[in-house]
Amino acid sequence: MSQVLNLLEERLQYHFHDAELLSQALTHRSHSAMNNERMEFLGDSILNFAVAIFLFRRYPKLDEGDLSRVRANLVKQQSLCEIAQILGLSDFLRLGEGELKSGGFRRPSILADALEALFGAVCLDGGFDAAYALIERLYVGVLDRVDLKTLGKDAKTLLQEYLQGYKIALPQYSVIAIHGTAHNQQFEVECIVPKLNVKVDGSGPSRRAAEQVAAKKAIEAAEKTLALTYPKAERKKECVAKVR
Amino acid sequence: MSQVLNLLEERLQYHFHDAELLSQALTHRSHSAMNNERMEFLGDSILNFAVAIFLFRRYPKLDEGDLSRVRANLVKQQSLCEIAQILGLSDFLRLGEGELKSGGFRRPSILADALEALFGAVCLDGGFDAAYALIERLYVGVLDRVDLKTLGKDAKTLLQEYLQGYKIALPQYSVIAIHGTAHNQQFEVECIVPKLNVKVDGSGPSRRAAEQVAAKKAIEAAEKTLALTYPKAERKKECVAKVR
Structure with missing residues (x-):
């Protein structure tokens, strides 16, 4: 050899x-x-x-x-x-x-x-x-x-589970614009979490893809808001409660 | 126990x-x-x-x-x-x-x-x-x-390989009718193998499904025609030649 x-x-x-x-x-x-x-x-x-x-x-x-x-x-x-x-x-x-x-x-x-x-x-x-x-x-x-709880989960699922952990109502998605020609479209989607005053948007070649981009931004925004709303100790407790 | x-x-x-x-x-x-x-x-x-x-x-x-x-x-x-x-x-x-x-x-x-x-x-x-x-x-x-050469292959693939074994041109498929309403359509497809005078049809809920039904009938028809055209010994030789 x-x-x-x-x-x-x-x-x-x-x-x-x-x-x-x-x-x-x-x-x-x-x-x-x-x-x-x-x-x-x-x-x-x-x-x-x-x-x-x-x-x-x-x-x-x-x-x-x-x-x-x-x-x-x-x-x-x-x-x-x-x-x-x-x-x-x-x-x-x-x-x-x-x-x-x-x-x-x-x-x-x-x-x-x-x-x-x-x-x-x-x-x-x-x-x-x-x-x-x-x-x-x-x-x-x-x-x-890696984190086994989140590994391989898409952003929409993660956002939903994250909010459920705090007993916050589900996020709302809506298409706000579609650009481009029939076979080359670009979707713009808005994601709202009313209770946290989160309102972000994402774009992508399909509604689904745009929703995922928006959900990712919404997680970041929600984390920031919750960091201000809840004291650290309480957040940790909530977080552990989420783990199965 | x-x-x-x-x-x-x-x-x-x-x-x-x-x-x-x-x-x-x-x-x-x-x-x-x-x-x-x-x-x-x-x-x-x-x-x-x-x-x-x-x-x-x-x-x-x-x-x-x-x-x-x-x-x-x-x-x-x-x-x-x-x-x-x-x-x-x-x-x-x-x-x-x-x-x-x-x-x-x-x-x-x-x-x-x-x-x-x-x-x-x-x-x-x-x-x-x-x-x-x-x-x-x-x-x-x-x-x-089971026959490993054919196991899991669909009828269109089998027909194509079968004809190639005899150096016969590819079959031709064409939609001859579509019945029913938009969400409950029935397709009729014709399959032709000109060299063997094979002309059969098949129907199904999609073009693809109808083609598979027609291909299955075409294999049966082609086998019958070839049984008459080629002497048995020659058919066997051809058949062995197809096996990888």
């Missing part, structure tokens, strides 16, 4: 018995016919299962809806890409000439796919337990940094 | 160390708070992974697209339900009174969910290898009965 791949093994804290598997996991389809696509199929399902059992054991009180939401967020391309960047995976990829020239080693989909293929390769090389241990090592740090 | 559950264990060829896990896997949310929903979340991901690695090993030449297609078909509700029926799972379910009265033990979603929860329970009780062995036992028989 090349010195370069030894470095990756060190970062993974896993040593391959069959170096060919590691090499194949890093090979994009633009490079050769013997590439990582089948391994990625396998790795994707290992990742889903490993994260499922990891969350199941670690959070015995999360219901299946929350487990699904948290998992979906942990295994999405962006999360995989962040882990791939921590590992410096782009330095080890084997890409075809076209992909090399167009900067394929930085493309999120290529990085995420290669990481999944690596999980597949470790499973083929060392069995499921080895792949699980690797995934656990990589994700423990991620889980320590 | 009750005698009844022993019977299920015999059918599963798996004996639980912790009988509570088996009991919980069979408990629907309508019955009690301690139900199978979290186990189903876990079991769903074990099933996906187990079938993935099983297909990966058994079919080294299937590409990732075909692996995904075949897996999706094997883990869908209908397939799970068929296995649940073979196991006679409905006799062992614990349902709430309302579900019992409305025949919930026959409902495909309840049966499929309980089977997935069983996979989760076996994994928690005996580890991944035990769950994998169970899933493999249940699916080997299924795989022997």
